[in-house]
Each structure stands twice: as structure tokens, then as C-alpha cells.
Amino acid sequence: MSEPENRISQPIIIAGMHRSGTSLTASILQQAGVFIGENLLPANAGNLQGYFEDAAFYKLHKNILAAQAIDPDGWTTASQVEVPESFHERAKQLCDRRSQVYPLWGWKEPRTTLFLNFWKQLLPQAKFVFPYRSPWEVIDSLFARGDSVFADNPNFAAEIWHAYNQTVLDFCQQYPNDCFLFHCDLLKTDETSFVEKIMHKLGLPLTVPNQRLFQPGVMHNQVNSTHRPALLALHFPATLALYETLQRSADVPSPQPLGQILPGDAAAVERTGFLQAGVLQDWRTSHRLSQQLKQLTTEMQAAQAERQQVEAQLQATQAQLAQAQVDLTHWQSTVAAMESNRFWQMRNAWVRLKKQLNLGQRDSSSAN
Numbered sequence: 579m580s581e582p583e584n585r586i587s588q589p590i591i592i593a594g595m596h597r598s599g600t601s602l603t604a605s606i607l608q609q610a611g612v613f614i615g616e617n618l619l620p621a622n623a624g625n626l627q628g629y630f631e632d633a634a635f636y637k638l639h640k641n642i643l644a645a646q647a648i649d650p651d652g653w654t655t656a657s658q659v660e661v662p663e664s665f666h667e668r669a670k671q672l673c674d675r676r677s678q679v680y681p682l683w684g685w686k687e688p689r690t691t692l693f694l695n696f697w698k699q700l701l702p703q704a705k706f707v708f709p710y711r712s713p714w715e716v717i718d719s720l721f722a723r724g725d726s727v728f729a730d731n732p733n734f735a736a737e738i739w740h741a742y743n744q745t746v747l748d749f750c751q752q753y754p755n756d757c758f759l760f761h762c763d764l765l766k767t768d769e770t771s772f773v774e775k776i777m778h779k780l781g782l783p784l785t786v787p788n789q790r791l792f793q794p795g796v797m798h799n800q801v802n803s804t805h806r807p808a809l810l811a812l813h814f815p816a817t818l819a820l821y822e823t824l825q826r827s828a829d830v831p832s833p834q835p836l837g838q839i840l841p842g843d844a845a846a847v848e849r850t851g852f853l854q855a856g857v858l859q860d861w862r863t864s865h866r867l868s869q870q871l872k873q874l875t876t877e878m879q880a881a882q883a884e885r886q887q888v889e890a891q892l893q894a895t896q897a898q899l900a901q902a903q904v905d906l907t908h909w910q911s912t913v914a915a916m917e918s919n920r921f922w923q924m925r926n927a928w929v930r931l932k933k934q935l936n937l938g939q940r941d942s943s944s945a946n
Contacts, residue, residue: 587677588782589704590684593691595742596652597719598711599762604630604686606765607707610773610784613676613683632685634672638665639689652689653727653734655741657748659692666700673701682783691742694749705780706753708746709762710824712832712839713739713817714810717858718801721865729866732858736814743820747827756780760830772830779829806861807839 590612592604608614608630615632640650642665648654661669676683684704690697697704717735720728728735750757758779764772770786777784801807811818825831 586681587703588682589673589677589701590682590707590780590782591690591697591701591704592684592686592707592709593694594688594708594710594746595691595716595739596688597716597723598688599709599765600686600688601627601630602762602765603707603709606769606772606787607684607776607784609787609789611682612784613680614685629686631687635685635687635690638668638672639687639693641665642693643689649727651725651727652692653725653738654692655737656692657741657745658695661693661696669696669700688742691745694745698749698753704756705782706749706757707776708750708757708759709765710743710746710759710828711762712799712802712807713814713821714801714807715799717810717861718806718865721861724865724869732861735858736810736817740814740817740820743824747820747824750827759824759828761825761828761832763832763834764830775830802834802839809858809861811840 590607592600592607592614594600604614605627614630615634617633619629619631619633619636621628639652642661643652643654643659644650645662645665646659648656648659694706713736716739720735721732746759750759758776760772760775769790773784773786776782822836825836
């Protein structure tokens with residue numbers, strides 16, 4: 579299919595750190611008129627509302643990472659990953675097929691963050707939308723989801739957050755006119771404003787959505803009221819410094835000042851005795867125990883349901899046995915009544931006599 583000469587194809591790429599609101603961003607932009615793919619990854623326990631990820635780009639990125647012995651899930655602190663030439667044509671074909679049909683299209687996939695320079699070279703006209711989220715909220719979400727990569731090294735979650743967001747920040751500073759950087763809290767409070775701000779900054783012909791897509795509780799921030807943010811501030815100062823830089827550089831930062839989250843006396847946290855090497859271990863452990871509790875609860879409910887089913891089957895069997903006993907008693911009574919009946923006694927006598935006569939006839943025949 580050839581592209582009409584008067585059609586202008588505008589790609590919009592949604593990227594950023596995992597668990598930072600990229601899925602909700604994609605769902606809102608899809609409703610605003612951006613084609614983000616036909617074959618999207620299905621929802622699951624890790625994202626009940628759906629991932630809104632084009633399966634073709636998802637598989638491409640995972641294949642590129644696997645081909646270079648990098649975790650296909652994108653758990654790496656590399657700022658940028660080179661794309662081998664053997665994947666260039668595949669990437670180009672993916673983009674060509676969409677640009678020939680859709681004037682406003684794009685995709686969402688967090689691993690895209692690892693290939694920003696590659697996609698910018700392939701699609702120089704592309705616009706980029708980057709949601710970001712506080713490190714403590716992202717880490718809490720990762721631990722709650724139970725990614726196995728952080729089981730033995732919980733601190734790796736903070737390192738991943740720093741690597742992804744530093745890459746995003748560097749890219750936005752290099753291409754400020756082509757990027758929209760915002761704190762994901764904007765999606766919770768004002769989806770209309772979010773779309774309008776993108777339209778104004780990036781000059782995109784979007785349609786303001788007519789219904790809210792955000793589901794309360796999907797991106798919770800209960801961790802803000804715990805000691806976790808202060809622990810990160812104390813033991814991972816570079817992470818907190820980067821978050822503050824993101825706040826200063828963002829088109830729309832979080833309206834919540836850090837002073838409302840972090841205690842004024844960081845020494846109070848230091849006196850708790852946490853060491854940097856294991857500061858996130860109890861955090862990860864608490865979520866693991868929570869997951870185990872949920873699993874045990876599920877198993878207990880399944881065992882109770884199975885027990886109820888067995889009890890129901892036992893009751894049905896006992897009822898059948900009781901009915902069989904009633905039937906047996908009935909037939910025993912019937913047989914006893916028949917045997918005491920005079921006609922029945924005469925019939926039995928006749929049967930015995932007939933058997934004797936038959937035996938006598940066979941004996942006579944044998945003698946002859």
C-alpha cells in the first residue's frame with residue numbers, strides 16, 4: 579500500500595521507567611486519537627487495566643536485548659543499548675507499515691528507553707512522551723509485583739530507576755522541543771490538561787478525551803507516608819538528586835514538595851541502624867511475605883472449596899446408601915410376602931416336580 583502524498587505521518591513514542599505510568603499514558607493518548615497498535619499485550623496480574631503495548635515492538639526490543647546477552651526484560655543499567663544492524667530492517671518495516679496507514683501513530687514500551695538514540699535516527703520527526711515517578715513509588719511497585727530479579731539484590735531496583743531516568747533526562751535535554759516530560763501524578767488529577775499540554779508543546783492534533791481512564795488505586799502512593807523515602811534519601815542520595823533534577827526539568831512536575839514526604843531530620847533515619855547494603859532488603863522482604871500470605875490465603879480458600887465439595891459428595895453418597903437400604907428392605911419384605919403366599923408355595927412345588935420329571939426322563943433316555 580502506497581502512502582498518499584498529502585498524508586503526513588507523525589510517530590509518538592511513549593517510554594520511561596517501568597511502573598511509572600506509561601500504560602495509563604498510552605491508554606489516554608489512544609483515546610485522544612493516537613494509533614498504538616492492533617495486537618496489544620493482554621492484561622494480567624501485573625497490570626489489570628492492560629499494558630497497551632504493541633506486541634511487535636515489545637518482541638523486537640526483547641529480541642535485541644537477548645541477542646546481546648542482556649536481560650530481555652530490560653533490567654540493565656546501560657544508558658543506551660546498540661541495535662545490531664541485523665535488526666534495522668525489521669524496525670524500519672514496523673514503522674513503514676504503520677506510517678503508510680495511520681497519520682498519527684506510535685507505541686508504548688518501557689524498553690524503548692534503552693534505544694532512544696536508535697529510534698530518533700530512524701524517525702527524526704518522532705515526538706517523545708516521558709512520564710516519570712518518584713523512586714520510592716516505583717521501587718514499591720516493583721517489589722509488590724514480585725519481579726524475581728530483585729529478590730537477591732533489592733538495591734538493584736534503585737539502580738535501575740536511576741539509569742532509566744537519567745537516560746530520559748539526557749535525551750530530553752538533547753531534544754527539548756521533541757519531548758514532553760511530566761510527573762505521572764498529572765494523569766491522576768487532570769487527563770484533559772495532560773492532553774492539552776501535549777498538544778501545545780508538541781503541536782500534535784489530538785482530541786481531548788471525553789471520559790476518565792484513571793482507576794483510583796491503580797497507582798497508589800501510600801509509601802509516601804512511610805520511612806521508605808527517607809531511607810532512599812539517606813542511602814541513595816544520587817537517586818534523590820536525580821529526582822529533584824527531573825522535577826526542575828519537567829514540563830509538568832509533581833505538585834507535592836519533597837518537604838512533605840521527607841523528614842527534616844535525616845539523622846533520625848540514620849539512627850535506625852540501616853546499612854546501605856541492605857537498606858531495601860526489609861522492603862523487599864515485606865512485599866515477599868505479603869505475596870506469600872496472599873498465596874496461602876488463596877490455597878486455603880481452594881482447600882475449603884474442595885472440602886465443601888467432598889462433603890457435598892459424601893452427603894450425596896450417604897443419601898444414596900440410605901435409599902439403597904430402603905429399597906433393600908422393601909424387596910426383602912416383598913420376597914418374604916411372596917414366599918408366605920399359598921399360590922407362590924404351589925408354584926415352587928410345581929417347579930420342583932417339573933425338575934424331577936425332567937431328571938427322570940434324562941435318566942431313562944441314558945439307560946436306553
